[in-house]
Amino acid sequence: xxxxxxxxALALALVIALAQSVISLVGAARGEAAWMRFARPAALGQxxxxxxxxxxxxxxxxxxDFSVAFVAANSNSALPLQYRIAAVWGGHEGSLLLWxxxxxxxxxxxxxxxxxxxxxxxxxxxxVMGLVNVGFLSFMLFTSNPFDRLFPVxxxxxxxxxxxxxxxxxxHPPVLYTGYVGFSVAFAFAIAALLSGRLDATWARWSxxxxxxxxxxxxxxxMLGSAWSYYVLGWGGWWFWDPVENASFMPWxxxxxxxHSLAVTEKRGTFRSWTVLLAIFAFSLSLLxxxxxxxxxxxxxxxxxxxxxxxxxxxxxxTVVVGGSLALFAWRAPRxxxxxxxxxxxxxxxxxxxxxxxxxxxxxxxxxxxxPLVLDALGLGKISVGxxxxxxxxxxxxxxxLFLMGIGPxxxxxxxxxxxxxxxxxxxxxxxxxxxxxxxxxxxxxxxWVSLGLLLALWIAASGVVNIWGRVSxxxxxxxxxxxxxxxxxxxxxxxxxxxxxxxxxxxxxEKGYDTQKDVRMGPGATAQxxxxxxxxxxxxxxTGPNYTxxxxxxxxxxxxxxxxxxxxxxxVYASQESPMTEAxxxxxxxxxxxxxxxxxxxxxxxxxxxxxxxxxxxIWGGCLLMALGGLLAARDRRYRVETRRPSIAPYTAPSTAAxxxxxxxxxxxxxxx
Amino acid sequence: MGKVLVLILAALAIDIAYAAxxxxxxxxxxxxxxxxxxxxxxxCLVCQNETIADSPAxxxxxxxxxxxxxxxxxxxxxxxxxYMVARYGDFVLYRPPLKATTILLWFGPLLFxxxxxxxxxxxxxxxxxxxxLEVSEADRARAAALxxxxxxxxx
Amino acid sequence: xxxVFIALVALLADGLTLDPHVVPSPxxxxxxxxxxxxxxxxxxxxxxxxxxxxxxxxxxxWASWCVSCREEHPVLLEFAKSDVVPVYGLDxxxxxxxxxALLERFGDPYRISAxxxxxxxxxxxxxxxxxETYVIDKRGVIRYKxxxxxTPDILKHKIIPLVTRLNNG
Numbered sequence: 001x002x003x004x005x006x007x008x009a010l011a012l013a014l015v016i017a018l019a020q021s022v023i024s025l026v027g028a029a030r031g032e033a034a035w036m037r038f039a040r041p042a043a044l045g046q047x048x049x050x051x052x053x054x055x056x057x058x059x060x061x062x063x064x065d066f067s068v069a070f071v072a073a074n075s076n077s078a079l080p081l082q083y084r085i086a087a088v089w090g091g092h093e094g095s096l097l098l099w100x101x102x103x104x105x106x107x108x109x110x111x112x113x114x115x116x117x118x119x120x121x122x123x124x125x126x127x128v129m130g131l132v133n134v135g136f137l138s139f140m141l142f143t144s145n146p147f148d149r150l151f152p153v154x155x156x157x158x159x160x161x162x163x164x165x166x167x168x169x170x171x172h173p174p175v176l177y178t179g180y181v182g183f184s185v186a187f188a189f190a191i192a193a194l195l196s197g198r199l200d201a202t203w204a205r206w207s208x209x210x211x212x213x214x215x216x217x218x219x220x221x222x223m224l225g226s227a228w229s230y231y232v233l234g235w236g237g238w239w240f241w242d243p244v245e246n247a248s249f250m251p252w253x254x255x256x257x258x259x260h261s262l263a264v265t266e267k268r269g270t271f272r273s274w275t276v277l278l279a280i281f282a283f284s285l286s287l288l289x290x291x292x293x294x295x296x297x298x299x300x301x302x303x304x305x306x307x308x309x310x311x312x313x314x315x316x317x318x319t320v321v322v323g324g325s326l327a328l329f330a331w332r333a334p335r336x337x338x339x340x341x342x343x344x345x346x347x348x349x350x351x352x353x354x355x356x357x358x359x360x361x362x363x364x365x366x367x368x369x370x371x372p373l374v375l376d377a378l379g380l381g382k383i384s385v386g387x388x389x390x391x392x393x394x395x396x397x398x399x400x401x402l403f404l405m406g407i408g409p410x411x412x413x414x415x416x417x418x419x420x421x422x423x424x425x426x427x428x429x430x431x432x433x434x435x436x437x438x439x440x441x442x443x444x445x446x447x448x449w450v451s452l453g454l455l456l457a458l459w460i461a462a463s464g465v466v467n468i469w470g471r472v473s474x475x476x477x478x479x480x481x482x483x484x485x486x487x488x489x490x491x492x493x494x495x496x497x498x499x500x501x502x503x504x505x506x507x508x509x510x511e512k513g514y515d516t517q518k519d520v521r522m523g524p525g526a527t528a529q530x531x532x533x534x535x536x537x538x539x540x541x542x543x544t545g546p547n548y549t550x551x552x553x554x555x556x557x558x559x560x561x562x563x564x565x566x567x568x569x570x571x572x573v574y575a576s577q578e579s580p581m582t583e584a585x586x587x588x589x590x591x592x593x594x595x596x597x598x599x600x601x602x603x604x605x606x607x608x609x610x611x612x613x614x615x616x617x618x619x620i621w622g623g624c625l626l627m628a629l630g631g632l633l634a635a636r637d638r639r640y641r642v643e644t645r646r647p648s649i650a651p652y653t654a655p656s657t658a659a660x661x662x663x664x665x666x667x668x669x670x671x672x673x674x
Numbered sequence: 675m676g677k678v679l680v681l682i683l684a685a686l687a688i689d690i691a692y693a694a695x696x697x698x699x700x701x702x703x704x705x706x707x708x709x710x711x712x713x714x715x716x717x718c719l720v721c722q723n724e725t726i727a728d729s730p731a732x733x734x735x736x737x738x739x740x741x742x743x744x745x746x747x748x749x750x751x752x753x754x755x756x757y758m759v760a761r762y763g764d765f766v767l768y769r770p771p772l773k774a775t776t777i778l779l780w781f782g783p784l785l786f787x788x789x790x791x792x793x794x795x796x797x798x799x800x801x802x803x804x805x806x807l808e809v810s811e812a813d814r815a816r817a818a819a820l821x822x823x824x825x826x827x828x829x
Numbered sequence: 830x831x832x833v834f835i836a837l838v839a840l841l842a843d844g845l846t847l848d849p850h851v852v853p854s855p856x857x858x859x860x861x862x863x864x865x866x867x868x869x870x871x872x873x874x875x876x877x878x879x880x881x882x883x884x885x886x887x888x889x890x891w892a893s894w895c896v897s898c899r900e901e902h903p904v905l906l907e908f909a910k911s912d913v914v915p916v917y918g919l920d921x922x923x924x925x926x927x928x929x930a931l932l933e934r935f936g937d938p939y940r941i942s943a944x945x946x947x948x949x950x951x952x953x954x955x956x957x958x959x960x961e962t963y964v965i966d967k968r969g970v971i972r973y974k975x976x977x978x979x980t981p982d983i984l985k986h987k988i989i990p991l992v993t994r995l996n997n998g
Contacts, residue, residue, distance in 0.1 A: 235728050242723055297841060299722050299849040311845045319838050326831050344798045356790035364783035370840070371770075371779045377843040380775045381764060382853050384717050386725075388769035393783045519710070579730075600730075719852055719957035732922070733957055736948050761955040763855040 003068050003147040006056030010097075010147075013049035013104075014137040016042055021130030024123040028195070036123035040111040043126045046133060047104030054101045057146050058088050066157050069150040070094055076159035078547040078575065086169045087160045092294055092310075093146035095173060099290075100136045102174070102181045103129065110185060110210070117206055124192035125185070132184050135317045143310045162548070162574040162581050168228040176221025176248060180286040182214020183251060186258060187283035190276040191325060194332040199276065204266035207279075209640045211262060215255045216631030222248050223624035234582030234597045236517070236612045238620060241390040244302035246369045247289030253362040254282040257355040264351050268413060270342060271352070273333040278355070280329060284322040285362070291318055297373060345418055347411040350404055357401040364393045402456040402505065405498055406463030410470070424470070428462035443514065453509025460502040464495050490637035497630025504623025510616040517613070519599060522555075523606035531613025533594060534558045540605060548574040550583070553607065557587060557594050564594070569609070571598045593617045709742045712751055716758055717768045725768055854955050854974040861888075861963070861971050862953040869920050869928050869942035876943040878969060881917070885995045887988070888963040889939070889979075890919045890951060893927035895959040901978035902935050908984060909938035914964075914992045918942035921951045921959055964988060966995045 020042035027035025057070075061084045066072040074090045089098040107129050114122050140146065189207035193199040225245070230238040239245065258278040265275045292298050295311030342348040368385045376382055406428070410421055436455035440446050471491070475483045520528040522537035529535075538554040550572040557564045567585035574581065584597040592615045599608035710727045716737070718729035726734045726741075737758075744754045758766050770776050856862070865877045878888075889905060891898045909916045918939035920928040925944060932942070945951055954963070955974075964973040973991055975983060 237728075240723065291841065295841075295845060297844040297847075297849065308845050312842075315838065315841055315845070323831070323834060323838075326834055330831065349794075349798060352794055353791070356794055357787065360783060360786035360790050363786045367779060367782045370837075371776075373844045373847070373849070374840060375775055376847050376849075377840055382851075383764045383770045383776065384722070384767065385770050385779070386717060386768035388715070389779070392769075397783060397787065519706070582730075600735075722850060733948075736922075736952065740949075740952060760855060761952060762957065763852060763955075765852045 002056045002059050003065070003149065006053040006060075007141075007145065007147040009049045009053040009056065010100075010137060010141055013046050013053070013100075014134065014141060016045045016049065017130045017133040017137060020046065021127045021134060024127035024130065025195075028120040028123040028127065028192075031120070033119065036119045039123040039126040039130075043104075043107040043111040043130070046130070047101075047108040050097070050100045050104040050137075053147075054088070054097055057094060057097060058085060061085065061088055064157070066155075067149055067151075067153040068146075069148045070146045072150055072154050072157045074160050075157040076547065076575075077156050079157075079160055079165070080546055082167075082170065083160055083165045086164070089173045090160050090164050090169070093140065093144045095177075096136060096140050096144055097146050098173060099177055099181060100133060100140065102177045103133050103136065103184060106178075106181055106185055107133070110188075114206075120196065121189075121192055121203075121206075124195055125188040128188035128191045129184055132188075132321065135321065139310075139313055139317065143307070143313050159547070159574070162572070163232055166228065166232055168224055168232075172221060172224040172228055175217055175224055179214055179216075179218025179221045179255075180248070180251065180289070182210065182217055183255060183279075183283045183286050185214060186211040186279040187325070190279035191328065193276060194325075194328050197332060199272045201266055201269045204262050204269075204272075204275065205640070208259070208262045208266055209635045209637075211255070211279075212259055212631050212635040215252070215259055216628045216635065218248070218252050218255060219624055219628045219631065222252060223621050223628070226624075227621050230617075231584055231586055234584045235610065236515075236584070236595045236597070236614060238617070239387075241365075241368070241387045242302060243298040243300045243369050244289075244293050246365050246390075247285075247292050250362045250365050251282050251285040251289065253358050253365070254278060254285055257358040257362075258282050260351050261355055264348055268342070268348065270348060273329075274352075274355070276333065277329060278359075280322070280325045281359075281362075284318075284325070285366075287314075287318050287321060291315060292369075298369065342413070343415040345411070346416045347408060347413050350408040350411050350416075354401055354404055354408065357397055357404075361394060361397045361401075364397065365390065368393065399452070399456065402460065402501070405501065406459045409467050409494065409498070410463065424466055425463055428466050429459065432458035432462050443510070445514070447513055450509055450513040453505055453513070457502040457505040457509070460498055460505075464498055464502075468495060488637055488639070490634045490639075493630045493632070493634030493637070495630070496633060497627045500623045500626030500628075500630055502623070503619050503626055507616050507619030507621075507623055511614055511620065515612065515614045515617075518611050520609055520611060521602055521606060522609045523602075528609075528611055530611045531592070531594075531615075532559060533564065533613060535596065535609075535611050537607075537609065540607060543570075545572070548572045548581075551598065551601070551607075553598055553609075555585070555596050555609070557596075567594070567596045569596045569598045571601075588618060590618065591616060705742065705745060708745060708751075709738060712741055712745075712754060713738050715755075715768050716766050719762060719766065851976055852957060854971070856955055856971045857974065859971060861965050861969050862950075864943070864945075864950040864953065866919075866943040866945055866950060869918070869925065869932075869944040872925070872944075876917075876941050878965070881965065882969050883967055885914055885964070885966055885992055887914055887916045887992075888919055888954075888965060889916060890921050890954070890956050890959050890961045890963075892921045892923045892959050893931040894923070897978050898960045899935070901960055901980070902938070904979055904981060904984070905938040906936045908979075913989060914996075915940050919950065919954075920944050921956060922946065922948040962988075964991055964995070 020039060023035050024039040024042070026032075027038065057068075059065075060068045060071050061075055062081065064071070064075065064077055064084070066075070070091060070093045071087075074087045074094070075084055079087065087094070089095045107126060110122070110125060110129070114125075186207055189203065189210070193203050222245075225248070226238045229240070230236065258275065261271050261275040261278050264271045291311070291314040293300070293302060295314060296308070297311065368389050371385055372383055406425065407421060410424060432455055435458050436451050439454055440451040443450075468487075471487055472480070472483045475486055516531045518528060518530050520526070522528065524537060524539050527534055527536045534557070536556045536558070538556055540551050540553040543550050543552045550570040552568055552570050555567045555569065557567060565587035567587060569585040570583040572581045572583055582597050584595055586596075587594040592613060595610075595612040595614055597610045599610055601607050713727035713734075714725045716726045718724045718726050718731055718734045718737075720731035720733050721729045724734075726737050741754055744757065749757070755767070764771055764773075770779060772780055861878045863878060865875050868874045868876050891902075905916060916938050918941070920942050923944075923946065925946075928942070928944065932939075943950070948956075954961075958976065960978055962975040962979055963971050964975075966972050972995060973987065975988070979988070
């Protein structure tokens with residue numbers, strides 16, 4: 001009964017979505033206020049019904065209803081409760097429902113938090129998002145119904161993939177999807193701008209916080225996925241340039257370009273059509289990612305079970321959405337206009353260069369991911385493109401971008417002076433070079449790459465210090481605290497996010513530069529030395545868990561005779577799977593991780609053990625966290641939340657060009673006068 | 675006495691044979707490192723997203739053994755790679771080879787950046803030609819006055 | 830830009846028809862690698878690909894532990910009975926007892942099965958996932974490799990026409 005309710009709720013949501021998108025978009029085009037007002041409640045309605053459907057599926061999982069095919073395929077009577085819940089998104093159909101739920105949530109949020117936006121813009125934005133929802137809901141109802149029944153009802157389910165039976169599984173997909181789907185808001189704003197032919201700094205102001213929040217979630221989602229694979233997969237890697245990982249990274253790269261481009265459009269009114277295009281790209285890459293993961297076109301450990309019919313559907317949907325937006329762009333972009341001008345050396349041009357590099361990087365990742373398919377489709381043989389390619393390409397592309405990160409925030413808008421910038425930054429540069437060289441000689445073997453990585457990270461940090469120093473000393477506050485308090489949240493956000501990048505670079509550089517690993521045959525009492533630590537194999541015993549049996553080893557790590565940690569790597573065999581799973585044991589530290597995992601057994605008491613010393617690996621995810629925090633700080637900036645304090649101004653409706661011009665103009669004048 | 679000797683010898687022989695069967699040769703850590711380093715550049719065909727060094731698959735184990743034997747026979751890294759490619763094709767290379775068919779792959783990114791920067795440069799140069807709005811002194815004074823006042827239209 | 834997108838869509842659409850996991854063999858149109866292996870049923874006799882020069886034949890790589898091989902086994906039996914082309918087997922990484930037991934239990938479509946206990950010959954032939962089948966011509970050159978179980982469809986559309994062509998050419 002419950003699954004049928006769920007299916008019905010989905011169908012209802014689809015009908016509402018269809019009605020809403022058509023009515024809102026047509027209403028906006030015609031200026032029919034009543035039709036446009038339909039958008040908000042309809043968005044809320046979609047969210048509610050998809051939430052009901054989601055609740056029904058979760059209910060079926062919690063109650064172990066194996067008559068529902070999806071539940072039978074992803075659950076098991078022995079599966080603990082928290083994983084029965086997480087299993088809702090443990091497979092293709094359920095994850096689509098999660099996607100639709102999150103899209104509904106974003107739509108409801110846009111509906112609620114957009115009181116000060118003009119009605120026609122809200123109607124268009126929600127209308128476009130409704131269209132996307134139509135696509136996903138129909139995809140589910142016609143090809144991937146999570147509520148399909150199974151006859152005869154199996155006595156037990158096939159169980160959730162053991163790799164997914166982990167606390168991070170509860171977080172990673174929802175957070176990641178919130179990011180992916182969040183870019184649909186930026187996309188919708190872009191399409192709304194194209195449709196209305198109006199695209200000014202105000203548009204950028206409205207869409208920017210939504211985009212930043214989406215970007216923040218995507219950053220967190222990718223970080224969670226990476227941290228998870230680090231400890232779950234058992235051999236200490238944290239990024240594999242797997243097609244599905246790339247599918248999340250490409251929108252992130254373009255999304256980063258987008259938030260920077262939006263900054264310019266908001267501040268200066270320039271880059272308008274480029275920003276719109278980036279918004280279209282970011283979401284298109286999200287959709288493309290969805291396609292790649294579910295169509296079977298690329299081979300990946302992440303890929304869901306596939307069916308060519310599904311692939312065709314998503315591809316058709318992708319074509320309509322992306323092709324339609326590109327066509328709309330080609331048609332309407334010229335109407336938007338160019339905006340203010342700026343010098344070849346200015347903050348604008350530096351940000352544009354950053355954009356070019358980020359988009360080129362995204363394009364390269366796409367190239368590498370799809371190239372095997374290209375050759376295969378053309379009958380030119382079969383190659384595989386692995387991490388060596390991506391690393392060779394990505395690092396040189398990002399290095400100039402990292403360098404520019406130190407200069408950009410200090411450059412003036414419209415016209416910056418290179419000599420002045422050089423003067424302000426010369427000490428930062430000198431300090432960075434000196435420290436980088438010093439560190440790379442003292443930490444371990446000197447290496448050009450390590451020095452370069454450290455230099456870039458220190459450069460970003462040092463120039464950040466120069467930046468905030470300049471702000472504080474030039475501001476008009478009385479006390480130091482007042483001066484710091486007077487600086488906007490968005491500014492702190494930018495500094496923090498950039499600092500996060502620097503921390504990330506340190507982590508990657510030092511981990512890759514200095515990590516050591518050994519595969520050693522160890523029996524009771526055997527010891528081995530890795531990275532300055534001594535590891536002693538104590539014993540191994542057989543244990544039984546809730547739904548698995550395991551070989552549970554005890555290994556002691558010591559340094560200079562002092563006990564550091566006792567580690568328990570395991571090799572688990574789950575009741576429902578045949579191949580064993582490696583559970584690594586990790587001793588986490590601020591400056592290093594000790595990573596121990598079991599390889600193959602030699603006999604009942606002797607195993608091949610992989611011992612790894614991973615310096616600064618936690619900085620990788622620490623950097624991502626800082627980036628996300630920076631994003632949050634930027635999104636909560638007062639100028640996005642403060643109501644106009646001047647009661648003589650009427651609530652913001654469709655702006656008259658004069659008023660808009662004055663707002664824009666005053667900002668420009670202020671910038672050039674100071 | 676003779677029988678006891680034969681028994682001891684037989685026990686020894688069995689023990690030696692057993693040990694050889696059981697123990698992976700651990701006596702040469704440098705060879706191990708070389709094997710794992712090379713295996714890390716080859717893709718496992720069974721678990722296609724892992725290297726032969728990391729993959730737990732049977733085929734990966736066999737291939738690691740093969741690599742080890744070939745190295746002990748004195749083959750160079752390049753020769754062993756050619757050996758693998760002859761049997762499994764280019765797919766087994768983790769790093770795509772540079773051939774006629776992969777030139778676009780390797781030089782594509784460079785092209786992207788060059789094109790992007792080129793387009794940017796072109797745009798910037800063109801914009802310079804557009805008239806730049808000059809603000810006159812009188813306008814500047816007016817603007818300053820407006821900004822200083824508490825007029826509600828200006829932020 | 831729209832043109833690039835359309836090309837991308839065409840590529841992806843084509844990609845839906847391809848299987849990314851299949852690794853094509855570099856040995857097509859190259860001589861079958863040489864081997865001399867004991868026969869599965871009689872350890873004293875040797876089987877080599879050189880024995881088959883002058884004939885078109887099929888080499889099917891199988892194992893008793895391979896689940897997909899059971900799928901193609903009845904198809905192979907039928908095909909062997911039809912005598913269109915002789916079918917020979919390569920028992921890959923198996924034990925003699927298990928291999929023989931399987932053939933006794935499910936039937937033996939192979940004129941002879943070679944016994945590759947260590948899988949070395951499999952590596953030479955680029956085997957990465959049993960079952961795999963090779964079509965080898967009269968001069969000992971590999972003409973076709975089937976990865977995965979053989980189905981009646983594949984027999985009808987790929988293997989039989991090829992074998993006929995090779996026999997007549």
